[in-house]
Amino acid sequence: MTPSQPAEQTSPQPAQAAPRIAIVGAGVSGLVAAGRLQAGAGKVSIFDKGRGVGGRISTRRTEQGSQFDHGAQYFTVRDARFRRVVKNMQADGVVAPWGGRIAKLERGTITPSSENHERFVGVPTMSAVGKWLARDLPIQLGTRIAVADRLAAAWRLTDTGGQPCGDFDWLLVAMPAPQAAELLGESAPAIADACRQVKMDGCWAAMIDFPEPLPLEFDGAFVHDSPLAWVARNSSKPGRPSQRESWVLHAGPEWSEAHLAEPAESVADAMLAEFYRVAEVATQQPSHLAAHRWRFAQAGKPLDEGCLLDAELRVAVCGDWCAGSRVEGAVLSGLAAAERCMAAR
Ligand SMILES: Cc1cc2nc3c(=O)[nH]c(=O)nc-3n(C[C@H](O)[C@H](O)[C@H](O)COP(=O)(O)OP(=O)(O)OC[C@H]3O[C@@H](n4cnc5c(N)ncnc54)[C@H](O)[C@@H]3O)c2cc1C
The missing domain is CATH 3.50.50.60 (FAD/NAD(P)-binding domain)
Structure with a gap:
């Protein structure tokens, strides 16, 4: 060349x-x-x-003291070299396992996830990793x-x-x-x-603080048959302010791509409404609601190079x-x- x-x-x-x-x-x-x-x-x-x-390993903080890991949610470890890096971070107190209850959410049915990977998160926020x-x-x-x-x-x-x-x-x-x-x-x-x-797909992330705890028996869920793909109780991760009820919702790649050009406010409203629908919880007026557009979130077909x-x-x-x-x-x-x-x- x-x-x-x-x-x-x-x-x-x-x-x-x-x-x-x-x-x-x-x-x-x-x-x-x-x-x-x-x-x-x-x-x-x-x-x-x-x-x-x-x-994309990132944390959004608000003036009211909330924090949301709005990009990567957690990470799993398979490769021995990555395991060494994670062990070093763990020894320095920068990452910790997240023992959150993970579920599958499908048409109003909540099923505990059968995947039992160890999930790690940055402490006190995902941005600690970077x-x-x-x-x-x-x-x-x-x-x-x-x-x-x-x-x-x-x-x-x-x-x-x-x-x-x-x-x-x-x-x-x-x-x-x-x-x-x-x-x-x-x-x-x-x-x-x-x-x-x-090709890398976009992803809309919604960040929500609820005034009252949500009566849901999971801390993270993969969502099926919905514009949403993932929802997580951010405040259940280690080192986060536990008095808050902070959630992060991710829309799936198809919905996100179709709505990429829309204003963040209307996207946040639509994602919150969908969350109430799929989780079947009573609505509350959120104390914080915002959306973040990830233009290039993840590749559906990554290389193996x-x-x-x-x-x-x-x-x-x-x-x-x-x-x-x-x-x-x-x-x-x-x-x-x-x-x-x-x-x-
Ligand atoms: C919504 C979402 C959810 C995710 N969930 C998970 C998950 O649960 N588990 C998991 O393992 N992974 C997850 N990921 C993927 C994970 O975040 C990425 O794999 C990882 O962070 C990618 O790192 P990177 O260094 O390849 O790229 P990036 O993190 O994108 O870093 C690229 C950097 O380049 C900078 N940059 C770009 N262009 C320029 C320029 N012209 N000049 C200067 N700087 C530039 C950017 O500012 C950025 O800091 C998720 C990602 C997103 C977006």
């Missing part, structure tokens, strides 16, 4: 210097890759457009990278304000596939094409969609990207 951009001058690199590595995206995959690369390869610089780290992964890493927040130019011997990054963000020997793009495709479309067209093949790499262009792409659409996949994808970049140097 050849670079599609013309050769340009860039700042010279002293011989034998540690490679300068840019990582765009400080979600789980980017942070894991950054930690591994910083320990093993060279100097990393991380950029994220958000106000905080963690990406903060732990980000410790000791140099991260520039509030910086959306708009252009990644492949020059003769470097990647040059520019933010949306036209400000230069530096020249780098390697570029690691750690974000949802459609966003990676957009960033790399001009400069790494083959990788961008591979990213374009992965670990990561995408073009060693000639010195660019890699990682994210959950490369390895299974979950937190565990994001961690494994970040590790794969770091290891493949180091092997290709």
